[in-house]
Amino acid sequence: MRVLWLVKGLGPGGAERLLVAAAGQHSRGEFDISCAYLLPWKQQLVPELEALGVSTTCLDVRDERDLRWAARLRRHLVDHPVDILHAHSPYPAGIARLVVRSLPQRHRPRTMYTLHNTWSSFARPSRMLNGATIGLDAADLSVSELASATLPARIRARTEVLVHGIDLDAVQAQADRTAARTELGLSPDEVVFGTVANLRAQKDYPNLLAAGRRLLDAGEPVRILAVGQGPLEAEIRAEHVRLGLESIVEILGERADAVRVMSACDGFVLASNNEGLPVALMEALALGLPVVATEVGGVPEAIDASNGILIPARDPAALADAIHTLVRDPERRARLGAGARASAARFDIRRTVERLEAVYRSVAPEPVLQ
DSSP states (O other): OEEEEEESOOSSOHHHHHHHHHHTTSOTTTOEEEEEESOTTOOTTHHHHHHTTOEEEEOOOSSTTOTHHHHHHHHHHHHSOOSEEEEOSHHHHHHHHHHHHTSOGGGOOEEEEEEOSOGGGSOHHHHHHHHHHGGGOSEEEESSHHHHHTSOHHHHTTEEEOOOOBOHHHHHHHOOHHHHHHHTTOOTTOEEEEEEOOSSGGGOHHHHHHHHHHHHHTTOOEEEEEEOOOTTHHHHHHHHHHTTOTTTEEEEEOOTTHHHHHHTOSEEEEOOSSOSOOHHHHHHHHTTOOEEEEOOTTGGGTOOTTTEEEEOTTOHHHHHHHHHHHHTOHHHHHHHHHHHHHHGGGGBHHHHHHHHHHHHHHHSOHHHHO
């Protein structure tokens, strides 16, 4: 069965990393997976997908609003027919459905879409286009219950919640606490919290930095390591300098070994104002890190009193207090860390892929099943 994943870019974001995790688990004997992406400057995960047998095609536009990519997608589907086109970005999904409808019947795949974030987080044109065309899909999925709850009622009724997971074994195999702490210049007894979050508005770095300032003012013995890249890097680094956080918060930028960096930490922090179900959060649980996270999107589906502390969004005082609580209570850190590792079993990618392949079989055009 030939499946084409369509995504805006293959940079190191959460949805894209979910694709890599799924690629490693699909049955190659039954499914031929390929991936098309729009933006050539977001290609960091291409080598990983290719190594897992997923061929990639760049539709090569600098901005998704440049609709030349739609014509290139149409040509690709004619030259390389597929049975299912599975979109993972809202705006490309809306355009792709129209592209598919323009094809001759013999070249027309079934379409699917996965919602990776809350519906309200998308730009209004994306919501309108996606909402107007989603009825053309054979199936639609959402990565979390709370993300699904933000959908308009008519779309929510047709959408299945499928929690997308991670390769637990691969994450745990990357953990190397001692070596990572040495490389990062961390002393053995230093308490360190980490975050993996792209430098975008939804990740609310101003909230994290303001909490860091409070911790610094209180003389809290803690370090915060931040891994990520994105369009707000200049502004976030400027705010970091303005607040004088060099001694407590370190912005590491993009790291291919983000999981290894997190394995050096004693806890994980997420300051977002909006989320689906973050991959980095699932990875933190797999590493056995107690979590401090804002109560947004699908986060409460993963975090409860057994593995972390939930706090309101946009509340740096609450964020700083929660980190302070865990810094000062190593026994609670250890207890929540054990709970984190136990709860990670819910996010095993093998369960996700098993269900996803069943959906593919159920919607594939009839000739594929003969």
